[in-house]
Amino acid sequence: QKEVEQDPGPLSVPEGAIVSLNCTYSNSAFQYFMWYRQYSRKGPELLMYTYSSGNKEDGRFTAQVDKSSKYISLFIRDSQPSDSATYLCGTLKTSYDKVIFGPGTSLSVIP
Amino acid sequence: DADVTQTPRNRITKTGKRIMLECSQTKGHDRMYWYRQDPGLGLRLIYYSFDVKDINKGEISDGYSVSRQAQAKFSLSLESAIPNQTALYFCATSDSMLAGGPKTQYFGPGTRLLVL
Numbered sequence: 001q002k003e004v005e006q007d008p009g010p011l012s013v014p015e016g017a018i019v020s021l022n023c024t025y026s027n028s029a030f031q032y033f034m035w036y037r038q039y040s041r042k043g044p045e046l047l048m049y050t051y052s053s054g055n056k057e058d059g060r061f062t063a064q065v066d067k068s069s070k071y072i073s074l075f076i077r078d079s080q081p082s083d084s085a086t087y088l089c090g091t092l093k094t095s096y097d098k099v100i101f102g103p104g105t106s107l108s109v110i111p
Numbered sequence: 112d113a114d115v116t117q118t119p120r121n122r123i124t125k126t127g128k129r130i131m132l133e134c135s136q137t138k139g140h141d142r143m144y145w146y147r148q149d150p151g152l153g154l155r156l157i158y159y160s161f162d163v164k165d166i167n168k169g170e171i172s173d174g175y176s177v178s179r180q181a182q183a184k185f186s187l188s189l190e191s192a193i194p195n196q197t198a199l200y201f202c203a204t205s206d207s208m209l210a211g212g213p214k215t216q217y218f219g220p221g222t223r224l225l226v227l
Contacts, residue, residue, distance in 0.1 A: 008151055034215075043115075043201050043218030044154070088153065096207060098144070098169075099216055103153030 003027055006089055006102030015111050019076040023089035023102045026070065030091040033065045034099065035074045038086045047074075047087075079109045114138045115219035117202050123225045124192050132187045132222050134202030142205045143185040144216065145169075145177060147198040154201065160185055161207065192226045199223055 006023045013019055021035075032051055036044035050056045053067045064073040072089050086106045090099040115136045124130050134143065145157040146169075156169030158177040166177060174196060176188045189196055200222045205214040 006153075041221070043203075043220050044216075045218065046215045049215075096214060098156065098159060101154040103151060 003100050004089060004091055004102040006105055008103055008105060010106040010108060012108045012110060013079055015079060015081060015109055017079050017109070019079050019083070019107060019109075021074040021076075021087050021089075021105050021107070023072040024070055025072065025091050025100075027091075027093070028067070028070065029093045030100075031094065032092040032097075033063070033072050034090040034092075035061075035063055036088040036090060036101075038088060038104065040085070044088055081109045081111050084108045115202060115204055115217055117200075117219040117222050119222060120220065121223045123227065125227050126193055128192050130189045130192055130224070132200055132202075132224070134185045134187070134219055136183050136202075136204045136217075136219075138204055138206070138217060139182075140204035140206040140217070141182065142207055142214065143179065144203040144205075145175075145185065145187045146201045146203065147171070147196075148201060148221075149198050157187065194226045197224060197226045
């Protein structure tokens with residue numbers, strides 16, 4: 001079993017829709033949870049991270065962690081065509097650890 | 112100018128050839144990483160270096176070697192390339208001295224490698 005699992009998609013939604021992207025992880029020792037966005041032909045870039053359980057909001061993006069079920073979510077409100085990208089979740093045990101990445105979910109937002 | 116650069120951006124080579132991918136960073140970060148990305152498999156760590164004298168194998172190091180020539184330079188070599196090493200390769204850096212929070216990784220633009 002991979003340490004971090006993610007539905008690869010592709011996921012296609014109309015502009016303005018609410019998008020839900022999800023990951024599951026297997027190791028309860030993970031403390032930090034990150035979302036990276038990767039545009040086509042570019043390197044991944046950090047979108048946001050959360051520590052332990054709870055929610056974190058940044059504009060149209062909300063990251064949610066449920067440690068009891070080992071479930072990570074990223075919600076995108078009012079999705080835009082510019083949100084079309086691959087989204088990778090990542091986890092770490094401590095702030096000094098290497099990131100363990102999920103395989104990524106490809107998202108297309110159709111105008 | 113980009114903080115993390117990779118050369119070449121695209122490379123086609125033949126089976127058995129030795130090839131080197133280079134990574135340079137101007138961020139002043141101490142940690143550097145090499146990943147490969149394949150469809151459906153995501154990012155897999157090949158090697159990482161926490162400082163100039165520290166080199167560590169990642170999950171898929173077989174067939175690869177690395178050299179950390181300076182804090183700012185980290186190169187990846189394929190000693191004898193094979194077709195299943197065809198992939199997108201990324202270099203990344205992070206700063207272990209950054210106070211608080213996870214040490215965010217900053218990625219280069221990637222190198223597309225095709226081994227025939």
